[in-house]
Amino acid sequence: MEKNSQGVIRASRIAGAAFGNVVFWEHAIRSDDDLINHVDYIHYNPVKHGLVKCPHDWRYSSFHRYVAEGVYPQDWACACKSDKAHVPKYDEIARRAGE
Numbered sequence: 145m146e147k148n149s150q151g152v153i154r155a156s157r158i159a160g161a162a163f164g165n166v167v168f169w170e171h172a173i174r175s176d177d178d179l180i181n182h183v184d185y186i187h188y189n190p191v192k193h194g195l196v197k198c199p200h201d202w203r204y205s206s207f208h209r210y211v212a213e214g215v216y217p218q219d220w221a222c223a224c225k226s227d228k229a230h231v232p233k234y235d236e237i238a239r240r241a242g243e
Contacts, residue, residue: 183210184237188221198222 173179187210190202199207199221210216 181237187216188237191221198224 171182173182187199187205187207190196190205191199196202198219199205200211200218201224207216207220211218211220
């Protein structure tokens with residue numbers, strides 16, 4: 145990761161091709177459901193890009209804090225322990241988040 149002159153962290157070669165073309169878009173959160181959809185999207189993104197198998201494997205994620213606070217179960221969107229894991233369909237998460 146690199147910081148630019150304004151102190152903003154941006155992806156670099158360390159992150160690999162998955163973050164090679166970082167794209168940002170502005171979106172005003174319109175409701176509690178909209179916020180939930182976007183947080184789900186953020187937590188599942190490292191899985192989508194093949195950086196980890198499960199959200200709990202991404203050590204830089206706020207997912208760990210959400211688990212500690214009881215918002216998510218530890219096995220949310222996890223396929224590493226059983227077939228009964230809570231694995232959301234990414235296309236549905238992305239659609240709800242407006243991607």
